[in-house]
Amino acid sequence: MSATATNFDVRTILAEWIQGVCGMYCKDLDALTDEQFTSVYAGKARTPQDFTAEIIGMNMMVASILADNPQSMPSDEERAGFVASISSRDIAKAKLKDSCEALANAVKALSPDDLGTQVQTPWGMPITKYGFANLQAGHIWYHDGQLNFLQSCHGDAEVHWM
Numbered sequence: 762m763s764a765t766a767t768n769f770d771v772r773t774i775l776a777e778w779i780q781g782v783c784g785m786y787c788k789d790l791d792a793l794t795d796e797q798f799t800s801v802y803a804g805k806a807r808t809p810q811d812f813t814a815e816i817i818g819m820n821m822m823v824a825s826i827l828a829d830n831p832q833s834m835p836s837d838e839e840r841a842g843f844v845a846s847i848s849s850r851d852i853a854k855a856k857l858k859d860s861c862e863a864l865a866n867a868v869k870a871l872s873p874d875d876l877g878t879q880v881q882t883p884w885g886m887p888i889t890k891y892g893f894a895n896l897q898a899g900h901i902w903y904h905d906g907q908l909n910f911l912q913s914c915h916g917d918a919e920v921h922w923m
Contacts, residue, residue, distance in 0.1 A: 771876065775894055776865035782901045783861035785922035786816075787854045789908040792921045798850050802911055809911065812904045813853045814844040820860035823897045824867035826880050827890050834883045861901070868894045 790798070790813070799810045818840075822832045835843065847853050876891040888896065912919075 771891070772869050772871055772873075775891070775898065776868045779861055779865045779868065779894070779898045779901070782898055782905060783857060786813075786901055786905045786908065787857060788922040789905055789912065790850050790854055790857075792912055792917060792919070793850065793908065795850060797911065797915060798853070799848075802914060806911070807907075809908055810847055810853070811844050812907060813857060814840075814847040816901055816904055817847065817853075817856045817860045818843055819897055819900060820857075820864045822883065823893055824860075824863040826882075827864075827867040827871060827894060831881075832883050864894065864897060 790809070793809060797809065799808055801808055818835065825832050847856060871890060876889065878890050879887050880890055880893060881887055882893065912921075
């Protein structure tokens with residue numbers, strides 16, 4: 762019996778990772794209070810509401826681009842309206858889960874050959890479809906680290922997603 766994996770499908774692995782970081786992010790949202798979700802920490806930081814809306818929008822944008830539907834960056838007004846629509850942790854979690862599902866499904870729908878297809882991000886950076894999906898998974902993880910930092914600033918040292 763070989764110890765080598767024979768059916769390694771990077772699409773499945775990446776889609777599962779997207780769902781995994783989404784689940785951890787949602788657990789960390791649950792650990793915030795409603796006030797912490799919408800508050801500016803120390804008068805300068807972005808709110809969890811703001812960067813959660815960013816993740817949701819980016820998940821949908823990347824999923825669309827992976828499906829060969831080019832996207833443009835939203836205007837400041839569109840972005841502000843979208844952030845305002847993510848007005849509670851419950852809304853944030855529901856929309857985040859839906860957007861992560863859309864991104865994971867877009868990854869799974871790619872053909873193996875399509876993973877290396879070059880696309881252009883809305884901000885002008887060329888990247889492969891695999892690279893863009895992987896970048897977005899890291900983007901979710903990055904902002905989960907911000908949630909963790911804000912939790913610790915409020916005296917919460919627990920790891921909520923274990």
